Amino acid sequence: MNLVEEVAWESNVEKCVQCGKCTAGCPSGRQSRLRTRALVQMAYQGIDVTDNPDLWACTTCYNCAERCPKGVNTVDAIIRLRNLAVRRGNFPKVHLTAIENLYNTGNGFPLSPEVAKIRSIIGLAKEPYDVSTDPEELSKVQKLMDITGFLELVRGAGQ
Amino acid sequence: MSTVNTASGSVKMRFSLFPGCIAKNMYASIEKSTRFVFDHLGIELVDHRYTCCPAPGVFRGYDIDTWLTLGARNLSQAEADHLDVLTICNGCYGSLFGSNHILQEDPKKREEINEILGKVGKRYDGTIQVLHFADVLSQLHDKIIENKVYDLGLRLAVHYGCHYLRPSHHHESINVENPHIVEDIITLVGCEPVEFKNRLSCCGAGGGVWSGNEAVGLDVLEEKLGFMEEGEPDAILNICPFCHLQFDQGQKKIQKFQIPVLHLNQVLGLAFGQRPKKLAIHTHLVSTREIERKVKKLKKKRKE
Numbered sequence: 001m002n003l004v005e006e007v008a009w010e011s012n013v014e015k016c017v018q019c020g021k022c023t024a025g026c027p028s029g030r031q032s033r034l035r036t037r038a039l040v041q042m043a044y045q046g047i048d049v050t051d052n053p054d055l056w057a058c059t060t061c062y063n064c065a066e067r068c069p070k071g072v073n074t075v076d077a078i079i080r081l082r083n084l085a086v087r088r089g090n091f092p093k094v095h096l097t098a099i100e101n102l103y104n105t106g107n108g109f110p111l112s113p114e115v116a117k118i119r120s121i122i123g124l125a126k127e128p129y130d131v132s133t134d135p136e137e138l139s140k141v142q143k144l145m146d147i148t149g150f151l152e153l154v155r156g157a158g159q
Numbered sequence: 160m161s162t163v164n165t166a167s168g169s170v171k172m173r174f175s176l177f178p179g180c181i182a183k184n185m186y187a188s189i190e191k192s193t194r195f196v197f198d199h200l201g202i203e204l205v206d207h208r209y210t211c212c213p214a215p216g217v218f219r220g221y222d223i224d225t226w227l228t229l230g231a232r233n234l235s236q237a238e239a240d241h242l243d244v245l246t247i248c249n250g251c252y253g254s255l256f257g258s259n260h261i262l263q264e265d266p267k268k269r270e271e272i273n274e275i276l277g278k279v280g281k282r283y284d285g286t287i288q289v290l291h292f293a294d295v296l297s298q299l300h301d302k303i304i305e306n307k308v309y310d311l312g313l314r315l316a317v318h319y320g321c322h323y324l325r326p327s328h329h330h331e332s333i334n335v336e337n338p339h340i341v342e343d344i345i346t347l348v349g350c351e352p353v354e355f356k357n358r359l360s361c362c363g364a365g366g367g368v369w370s371g372n373e374a375v376g377l378d379v380l381e382e383k384l385g386f387m388e389e390g391e392p393d394a395i396l397n398i399c400p401f402c403h404l405q406f407d408q409g410q411k412k413i414q415k416f417q418i419p420v421l422h423l424n425q426v427l428g429l430a431f432g433q434r435p436k437k438l439a440i441h442t443h444l445v446s447t448r449e450i451e452r453k454v455k456k457l458k459k460k461r462k463e
Contacts, residue, residue: 027360028363028366030382031379031382056366057368058366059368060216060321061365083221083222086222095217095221098218099221102211102213108180108211109184111184115187118187118439122187124191124194129207129208130209130210134208144275144276145225
C-alpha cells in the first residue's frame, strides 16, 4: 500500500459508495475543478493525487463530510493528502508568506503599522498582548516549530 | 472553571480571550467591540500570550503535528490559569476545539505532544473547554436586554460561517442544518434577519483558498453576495473575523456590491449605546456610513 492509499484508509474511504453527495454540496467545486468524490476515490485506488492542485481548492467547509451517508471524513482526507503533497513540494507557494509570518511573529497575519495606529486611536493596546511582543515566549514558540521541523519541511520542499 | 465568586456573592464569568490574528491585527474594530460588549455584560476577559490558533485549513494542511503542537501550547496557557478559552472567530474555534478534542480523546497523542511542549517547560492536560462567543451570548439574553440602549432596527443578512456549524460533533447543542441562535440574539436588539437563498453556505475564504486560490474564493463569495442582496439587508452580520475580512475585502475586489459588513459584537456594541466611531466600524473597506447615520438618528430621537 502506498502512502496515498494509507491516507485514504485512515479516512475510511473504503466505505465510499460513490454517491457523489460530497461533490454535490461542495461550494468550491461549483466554481472550480475540485471533485471531492473523484479525488478521494483516486487516492483510495492508490493513484498519486499529491500533485493535483484541486487539493488546495477545498475551503474545508465540511459540507461533504457532514453529508456523507457512510461517514467518510473527506475533509480530513484532503488535509492529510495536503500534508503529503507538502512533503513532495506540491503546494501554493503564496502560502510561504503566512508560514514565515507564523514562525517570525506567531501570527499568520502580523500587525501592520496602520492597524497599530488604529488600535491606539480606539483605545486598545497599540501592540496586542500576544507572543509577537514577548521575545522570550516567541523564541519558545519557534523552538516548538524547530522540533516539529515545520519551516525546514516547507522551505526544503518548496525549493 | 470559568467563573469566580464576587464580593457580593454573585458568580462572575471569566474567560481567556482568544482574539485571533485577524481581530487583533487587521480588524481591530472587532477586538474593540468584543471588549466593550463583554465588559458591559460583566464578563471578565483575561489575556494570554497566544500565537495564531493556528489556522485549521492552511496550517493544518501543511503539517498536522505543528498545528496540534501550537494549538496545545495555546490551550496550556489558559489551562495554567484554570480558564476556558473564548473564541470570537470560527477559524480559531474550529482549530482550537478540534485540537482540544484530539488532545482530550487521544491520551497517546496528548503525551506525544506533551513531550514536545515539555522542551519549553509547558504541558497540556486537556482540562479546559473551548467556547464560541455566540454560544456564550445565547445564554445571556437577559443581560443583553438589560444593556440595550437602542433597538437598532437593522435588516441583517446573517452569515454563520462553516467552522461554527461543522463538523457538527463540535456543536451538538445546535441544529446545524437550521440554526437560529444568531437570529435570536440580533432580534433582542431590534434587528431583523433577512431571508436569502443558501444561507448557510461558505464565504469562500477558508482552507487557504483566500490566498492560494483567490479567484475560486471570490466566485464562491459572489454567488453568496448575490443571494444576500436579494434580501435587501442593511448589513451582512457575521460571527467570524475571517468571514468578515472576506466579505469586506472581497466586495472591494468584486466591485459589484456595497453591503456594509458587521461582526455580531459590533452590532451589540452599537445597541449598547457606543458611538460607531469609538468602535471604529468606519475603518472597514465597505462604507458603513449608512449604519452610522441610522445610529445617529436613534441617538437624536432618544434625546428628544
